[in-house]
Amino acid sequence: MSARIASASDLGVLATLRQGVRISPQIVQGIGWTLVLAVLAAGGRVVVPLAVQATIDDGILAPGGPDAGRVAVLAALAAAALLGAGLCASLVNIRLVRRTEAGLAALRVRAFRHVHDLATLTQNTERRGALVSRVTSDVDTISLFVQWGGIMLLVSTLQIAVATALMLTFSWQLTLVVWVCFVPLFLVLRFGQKRVNARYTRVRERVGGMLGAISEAIVGAETVRAYGVAARTGRRIEHAIETTRVAQGRAQRLVATTFSSGTLMSTLALAAVVVVGAHLGVDGDLTAGQVVAFLFLVQLFTGPVQQATEILNELQNAVAGWRRVLAVVETPVEVAQSPDAVASPRGPAHVALRGVRFAYPDGPEVLHGVDLVLPARAKVAVVGQTGSGKTTIAKLVTRLMDPTQGSVLLDGVDLRDLTLDSLRDRVVLVPQEGFLFDGTVLDNAAYGMRGPRPADVEDRVLAAFAALGLADWLADLPQGVHTSVGQRGESLSAGERQLVAIARAYLAEPDLLVLDEATSAVDPATEVRIARALDSLSAGRSTLTIAHRLSTAEAADLVVVVDDGHVVEVGPHARLAAGEGVYARMHAAWVAQTR
Numbered sequence: 001m002s003a004r005i006a007s008a009s010d011l012g013v014l015a016t017l018r019q020g021v022r023i024s025p026q027i028v029q030g031i032g033w034t035l036v037l038a039v040l041a042a043g044g045r046v047v048v049p050l051a052v053q054a055t056i057d058d059g060i061l062a063p064g065g066p067d068a069g070r071v072a073v074l075a076a077l078a079a080a081a082l083l084g085a086g087l088c089a090s091l092v093n094i095r096l097v098r099r100t101e102a103g104l105a106a107l108r109v110r111a112f113r114h115v116h117d118l119a120t121l122t123q124n125t126e127r128r129g130a131l132v133s134r135v136t137s138d139v140d141t142i143s144l145f146v147q148w149g150g151i152m153l154l155v156s157t158l159q160i161a162v163a164t165a166l167m168l169t170f171s172w173q174l175t176l177v178v179w180v181c182f183v184p185l186f187l188v189l190r191f192g193q194k195r196v197n198a199r200y201t202r203v204r205e206r207v208g209g210m211l212g213a214i215s216e217a218i219v220g221a222e223t224v225r226a227y228g229v230a231a232r233t234g235r236r237i238e239h240a241i242e243t244t245r246v247a248q249g250r251a252q253r254l255v256a257t258t259f260s261s262g263t264l265m266s267t268l269a270l271a272a273v274v275v276v277g278a279h280l281g282v283d284g285d286l287t288a289g290q291v292v293a294f295l296f297l298v299q300l301f302t303g304p305v306q307q308a309t310e311i312l313n314e315l316q317n318a319v320a321g322w323r324r325v326l327a328v329v330e331t332p333v334e335v336a337q338s339p340d341a342v343a344s345p346r347g348p349a350h351v352a353l354r355g356v357r358f359a360y361p362d363g364p365e366v367l368h369g370v371d372l373v374l375p376a377r378a379k380v381a382v383v384g385q386t387g388s389g390k391t392t393i394a395k396l397v398t399r400l401m402d403p404t405q406g407s408v409l410l411d412g413v414d415l416r417d418l419t420l421d422s423l424r425d426r427v428v429l430v431p432q433e434g435f436l437f438d439g440t441v442l443d444n445a446a447y448g449m450r451g452p453r454p455a456d457v458e459d460r461v462l463a464a465f466a467a468l469g470l471a472d473w474l475a476d477l478p479q480g481v482h483t484s485v486g487q488r489g490e491s492l493s494a495g496e497r498q499l500v501a502i503a504r505a506y507l508a509e510p511d512l513l514v515l516d517e518a519t520s521a522v523d524p525a526t527e528v529r530i531a532r533a534l535d536s537l538s539a540g541r542s543t544l545t546i547a548h549r550l551s552t553a554e555a556a557d558l559v560v561v562v563d564d565g566h567v568v569e570v571g572p573h574a575r576l577a578a579g580e581g582v583y584a585r586m587h588a589a590w591v592a593q594t595r
């Protein structure tokens, strides 16, 4: 049974950050020094108010008249401190960017690998484009926050702490005034978080949906054009783009409201400090220098508090993205290797299905207790009506998924007890449409070879085509084995793609071949080539073919008839065809149609 990829992990904000850092530890590597630099950056800035206070009280308003020398020294000191602070801030920035990029690159790789490890059925619970967005744009939101928001959060928090400490040394009353002015903002931030987060989660979902819709329309462009449904497809994409825009707008509006309340509170705090400060000054509690310095400190305090709302914006966006990436990484790998798995030794493959039942996720049972034996080196053809369960059997035999009940045995051992590597070495599935990657015929055929590419790869690929009786076809290609196949192999015809897929399977040297016979019609010459190549490919191996043509069943050693999730007949073609069962009827109908 497959797991569904959750839309997002349900961790809280802090737990998400913790989990994110656990998965990408590079982000916090060397954070100790970064923190020291951040402290220096924040510390350097607060030197200015102190210098201002000293300049006014001990320089300009010095008891013996203005002291120009002292003013100059203090100004130079402030300038040096500011320079140092700027330097430290940029070092913090560089370190964070470097670490973040390393951490997030590792996260992308990990998420991507995990997508590959997930069972096909699990992957299918999400549209391809949306899955891609989790490895690309969702990770980008994290990067934006950690690089910019991360530094701001570090420097700003320290700045707020240092500014508060210094304000306290000047006047606890004025400090209290400043904090009281900001209490409402803190409350807004505290309680607004959840709502902002919910809106950003929606944004990330919409972005995933939009990318899914766009990539589907691009991949299916030919079908769209062929059926003249460009307008309808266009409307669907416009709708996806529009809902993304609306979601973005809603999130931004909420953040903007919080943001403006920050500006309001800052102005309020400044005004209150002037009024109360003037009052305290008149009473002789504060010197003129202290009041002015205090105003500088208020600026140092309010700057980061205002920025905190922007940081919150980035943070929530990042957390929403992070949750979606984490949801992928945390989706359990269903077809996983058991810790006690053993390697399956090479040799003639003997397969048995014992009481196999299977239901697709959220669907009814489609195989109802299948018992079947595929003898070693036999050519077995599985036939049956469309939807009877043939492909499902093939997917279970290749362990693309596991039975809901019962077991599939290879040489007497349950597939779940075998190492995946040894299973993939021995069992190869040739799907109806072999996927070709953008590259040459050589690249695509060599894809079947396990392990690193050998030095004599070209000779081996050529030998494979020759053994399959395809040397003449290969020689006729414009650049032979170096001919480029184009994206998805679209520079080749469907039949030619099959030839390359057969060569790929040949080079994989499996003990058991599972062939999903192609249904698409090809020209007679290619058809003959494919049939010949398949014969050579299956020679000496156990072969399980999902036969869509009864001619394949005629040539098999054993025919398995599947009907509505049950194996109803098993035997050689001649015996079954001579009987009165399902196969005999199918065969008679086919003969009447084709001969």
Ligand SMILES: Nc1ncnc2c1ncn2[C@@H]1O[C@H](COP(=O)(O)OP(=O)(O)OP(=O)(O)O)[C@@H](O)[C@H]1O
Binding pocket: 360, 361, 363, 366, 384, 385, 386, 387, 388, 389, 390, 391, 392, 393
């Ligand atoms: N990914 C899936 N999710 C849900 N149900 C599925 C899925 N794949 C197949 N099924 C259902 O399982 C049943 C068996 O399908 P299967 O593909 O094994 O049939 P088949 O005999 O190979 O058909 P065909 O000859 O058309 O390829 C069908 O009822 C089908 O609707």
